[in-house]
Amino acid sequence: QYDRQEDGSMPELPHRNLDTGMGLERMAAILQHKSANYDGDLMQSLIALGEKISGKKYVADDYSGASRSLRIIADHARAVDFMISDGILPGNEGREYVLRRLLRRAVFHGRLLGIEDAFLTTFIDEVNRLMGEAYPELLKNVALVKGIVSAEEERFSQTLDNGRSYLDAAIAGLAEGTELPGEVAFKLHDTYGFPIDLTVEISEACGHEVDMAAFDACMTEQKERARAAANRDAWGDFNNVWTALSDKLAATDFRGYDEESCEAKVLAIVSEGCEVASAAEGSEVEVVLDATPFYAEMGGQCGDTGVMRCDGATLRVTDTKGKGSLYAHVCVVEQGTLEVGATVTATIDHGRRELIRRNHTATHLLDAALKQVLGEHVSQAGSLVEPGRLRFDFTHFEAMTADELERVEGLVNAEIFAAEPIVTRVMSLEDARATGAVALFGEKYGDVVRVVSTGESDAPFSRELCGGTHARNTADLGFFKIISESSVGSNARRIEAVTSAGAIEYVDERLAQMSEVAAQLKCRPADVTERVASLMRELRDTQKKLEAATTGAGSDKVAAAFKSAVDHDGYKLVVARLDGLAGKDMRSAWDGIRDAANGEPVACVIASATPDGKVALLAGATDAAVASGFAAGNVVKAIAGLVGGRGGGRPNMAQAGGSDVSGIDAALEAAKKELGL
Structure with a gap:
């Protein structure tokens, strides 16, 4: 407001309310x-x-x-x-x-x-x-x-x-002094996410300018394609039957929070994207009512199913979808003919709705538990609530540990066993935020919202803004069980879980599987873990014996390779081709060569055409051989390119892989030359 002068006076600024940037x-x-x-x-x-x-x-x-x-x-x-x-x-x-x-x-x-x-x-x-x-x-x-x-x-x-x-x-592939094509720079940007600044920096360091005019043209073309596609989609949405219906019909009155059945008037029938006056037996249609107990799919909660009946017609409702302010009841006409203007009795599938209610409440409890265990950075990133299960996506940067999952389960089940009532209140958005209710980031809310809390406490375990249907009491959920935790992208995780009937079904299935495994292992279910551990030990012992027979000192391949050893600079040197060994077997082969040397200084350069058609290289040496001048890393680095690979390592151990089997013999000859043989 003022401009303080050196003499202490403070005349008003000529232009007020401007940010001076004096932070x-x-x-x-x-x-x-x-x-x-x-x-x-x-x-x-x-x-x-x-x-x-x-x-x-x-x-x-x-x-x-x-x-x-x-x-x-x-x-x-x-x-x-x-x-x-x-x-x-x-x-x-x-x-x-x-x-x-x-x-x-x-x-x-x-x-x-x-x-x-x-x-x-x-x-x-x-x-x-x-x-x-x-x-x-x-x-x-x-x-x-x-x-x-x-x-x-x-x-x-x-x-x-x-x-x-x-x-x-x-x-x-560029000739000296030529430009890097703009199309290449664009592909780096568009496909690889490679910044154009970095492309320019690297290209110029190599003596090549980037054709920025062509790059800009590719960028412009891509933007125009995206804009055209967006316009087509927008026009398609604007020009469909539901836009027209929304213009002439009042919003559907949803009564499903308190009612599971109500009488309603048929306002419109849609068949194959067109408005029709009636629907005969066998037709698959979408029906708009003036009022409905059916919840339309939104906020992750799936749509309700059920029946509609009127004089002369029965319809099975297979799904309910939101079309702006209208609810579209996806129906099959099982009997008679339905006409616009008819009065129907719309009734939801009570049992299915109950299971959905419980799973939806479980997502709120899960969200609160995750925040407690992992931190306040956890935020809902998507959900799916169905009768048989729930899926909850949330922001987090790493996989959850077994302990964290156990703690989350424990917190949710503690709320279920506490039998807290589910309290729903309608209030202004401002008041809802003042109560600390959780809102989804980026979600648009009206001036009046529903706030769902667990219990009457001023600081409940969970309090969220939500328009879905919920259990009446946390005890309705029975118990909660996490069945999986996985990644769904960068910094996002997914939990799938079950409650009530779904949880019982899941546990029964796992117990049946455990009993079947125990029967096959010929032990009690309680002893399965110990029996499996014993079998795993036996398997490892067998694998070691097989590995020793294949790649150890007593194997035919290793014995033949050691027989070819030559004395070189104070140590024995083996340069050999041992085809059929996988990359993971090469170290065992080196162990076999070292054991066959019986304590004498020894080094090797071995190569294998692996069972999957690739190349494995290994150079190894005892400490005494290294002291005499053998450098495994240098040898492998010098020969790996001949088999289409790259590699290196320490003086006593180095490995590489390659893709060109035809280059193995040349690589081994190059190794001999590198070592002065």
């Missing part, structure tokens, strides 16, 4: 007599860490190259730490996408600085050291933040590695 960091920079935020002590500490990791030097007045990348990494690492600590996880929409872009941009600039290994968690530690005291929320879930950052960095690094392989191959 904490700029004020700190001024007080530290710095000309930019990045020159303040906070950022300088992070930049110094980047210098240490990358080996590059930061220059304050250089706004390109390494200095720019060091600034970006410092800034983005801090932002990433704060965002994840605030409960945001990397994703593909909204603020989650902003986080992912920041994190990936930091990794990308790390690559530009020559940092090939993971490094961002080191910055997270430094941000926490610098700012953890002032912002204690940074220190609450350090392991979670570092786990998410590490997983995301690893995934993007793999993307960069895959794209780099494609780019290197494309550059290798």
